[in-house]
Amino acid sequence: MKNDFSKLKSKIFIRVLLIGGITIFIGLGIEYILLDGFLQNFFIENFIDFCKSGLHLDSNASSKIYQYLLRNNKGLLMSIGLYVLLLFIFYQSLSRFIKYFSEVSDGLDQLLEESVDEITLSPEMAFMEAKLNKIKITLEKRKKSAQESEQRKNELVVYLAHDIKTPLTSVIGYLNLLDEAKDMPVEQKARYVGITLEKAYHLEQLINEFFEITRFNMTTIVLNKKEINLQFMLLQMADEFYPMLVPKGKKVEVNVQDDLKVYGDVDKIARVFNNILKNAIAYSYENSTIQISAERQQCSIVIVFINQGKIISKNKLDKIFEKFYRLDTARSTSTGGAGLGLAIAKEIIDAHGGTISAESNEESTKFIVTLPFNI
Structure with missing residues (x-):
């Protein structure tokens, strides 16, 4: 200055x-x-x-x-x-x-x-002119980003509202059949009940998407930090995702030292890893392995998630951590989500003073989370 x-x-x-x-x-x-x-x-x-x-x-x-x-x-x-x-x-x-x-x-x-x-000042005020124009460009970018985010949010809400009608119609239809046919065979009744329950779970998931959108806009991140054993957390998470991995022949390998620890909010750090792993499972090839590793590098802990899947273009990588951005807009909301997982992950990591980034090539996609060793 x-x-x-x-x-x-x-x-x-x-x-x-x-x-x-x-x-x-x-x-x-x-x-x-x-x-x-x-x-x-x-x-x-x-x-x-x-x-x-x-x-x-x-x-x-x-x-x-x-x-x-x-x-x-x-x-x-x-x-x-x-x-x-x-x-x-x-x-x-x-x-x-x-x-x-x-x-x-x-x-x-x-x-x-x-x-x-463009803002123009006297030659001797060139430094102030540059700062004002920089602020102007930044505000324009933020406005454009906010407009795009709001548009994606509105589109997503429309998609969710439309998708809710399908399972709700099915639930009402099968319940009417069960109510009207009192003497329905037990096997047929069990099948209808199973379908109704499945559609109800789907409906619940879509409603949760609405709540997720609201929470993201209203919640201020408050951290409750404590020491976290990374190996234990990541192994436990891999076990929790086992039912999602087995049907498509996928598996998760965790390569982390048993004494590697980081200081942060347990629930929120777990949510970050959960969102990244869920994304890796959704976009990885069948019968592939998702690799998770972590190591200390100088004053930071670096956690890396690698999965084999289709390459993500540079344009999409630049937007992947924006809220309501979904990699594949053709995916249904039941599998694609609200496009908030990675945006929430970035906010949590930023609150911890760390960084999160993504890389992609023809062989694999990599998510890299860096956290300070002593937060």
Whole structure:
């Protein structure tokens, strides 16, 4: 910031020196040219002539006025004159300084009005011009991102509302059949009850998606930190996902030292790993292995999730941690989710002072979580 103001400070300093120099030069000029210099007699004669003609005084009285009023008070009059002159010149210069504030104020107005024009200031205010334009670009990006996020959210809500109708219609239909056919065979009744229960679970999942959207917008992340054994957490999580892995021949391998620990919020860190692993399972090939590893690197703990699946394009990787963004919009909400999992994971990791990123190539997709060793 000091370097930013150097050009402006230099200009102000030069202007102050210039004001002082001009004031001294004019003051000395008045004293040594007009009062005590070669124009002294000319000044005295004109002053006396003024007293005679304007004030109707005689030569003797006019001379005494000059003597007592000007000659004997020359120092005081010079001081007053220089002070007035200094104020006048300073006022003129101050108007230039005020212009800088006016330019910044106009620039801020452009930010508030969301003007499309680039903010332009004086050359010596180039640093402030660059900062204001940077803020302008940042605000425009945030506005665009918020609009896109809101649009995705609205689209998702429409999809969810539409999807809710299907299982709800099925639940009502099968319940009506069960209610109307009192003598329905036991096997058929059991099949209808099973279908109804399945549709009800699906309906519950869709409703939970709505709650997830609301919680994401309203919840402020509060951390309750404690020591976490990474190996135990990740192994336990892999066991919990076993029913999702087996039907498609997938498995999870955890390669973490048994004494590797990190300090953070247990529930929230578990939610991060849960969301990443769920995403890896959803988008990995059948009969493939998802690898999870963790190691200490200098002052950080790095946890890596690798799965074999279709390559994720650079454009999608840039948006993968945005809320309501879904990698595959063609996937149904029952499998694709609300597009909040990775966005929530990023917020949690950010709150812990860590980072989360994704890489993808033709062979695999990798999610990398970095957490400070001592949070």
